Amino acid sequence: MVCLGNICRSPLAEGIARHLIAKRGLDWRVDSAGTIDWHQGSPPDKRSIEVGKGHQIDISGLRARKITSAELDHWDMIITMDAQNYQDVKRMNPEALEHKLHMIMNFLYPGQNRPVPDPYYGGKKDFEDVCQMLFDACNAMLDELQTARKSV
Numbered sequence: 001m002v003c004l005g006n007i008c009r010s011p012l013a014e015g016i017a018r019h020l021i022a023k024r025g026l027d028w029r030v031d032s033a034g035t036i037d038w039h040q041g042s043p044p045d046k047r048s049i050e051v052g053k054g055h056q057i058d059i060s061g062l063r064a065r066k067i068t069s070a071e072l073d074h075w076d077m078i079i080t081m082d083a084q085n086y087q088d089v090k091r092m093n094p095e096a097l098e099h100k101l102h103m104i105m106n107f108l109y110p111g112q113n114r115p116v117p118d119p120y121y122g123g124k125k126d127f128e129d130v131c132q133m134l135f136d137a138c139n140a141m142l143d144e145l146q147t148a149r150k151s152v
């Protein structure tokens, strides 16, 4: 799960995805990172921690980091929050990422390239909206991945 700072959206996406994966009895791994290193080592934004807590999801132990080109091979999928994150990651290795880089809202609204808006300069409502979008998008993503798995 990739956003810009790895303190607002992607840590929440990591926590939500992990929660839903466990609820489905799967053993898939999830991590998150940012495209910039400005918040390297910092915990998630307090507002993301709070909104997660409201759903019994504890992300307070996560620490921000910047995505590395070395890990691009490691993951089966790399999921970005908006078009800027998508372009920034894609630029790191356009060939290797051809089929595994996605914008998360496209699992809900295929082909529309809708963003999960950056809530950093927003208020509580913006974080709640982001949380709801991430729940819906992660569920749609897991539905799709589980269906794809069953058919192979």
Ligand code: 4NP
Pocket: 003, 004, 005, 006, 007, 008, 009, 010, 034, 038, 118, 119, 120
């Ligand atoms: P995120 O939000 O990408 O969802 O973690 C932001 C965090 C920090 C900044 C911007 C967006 N920043 O400008 O420092």
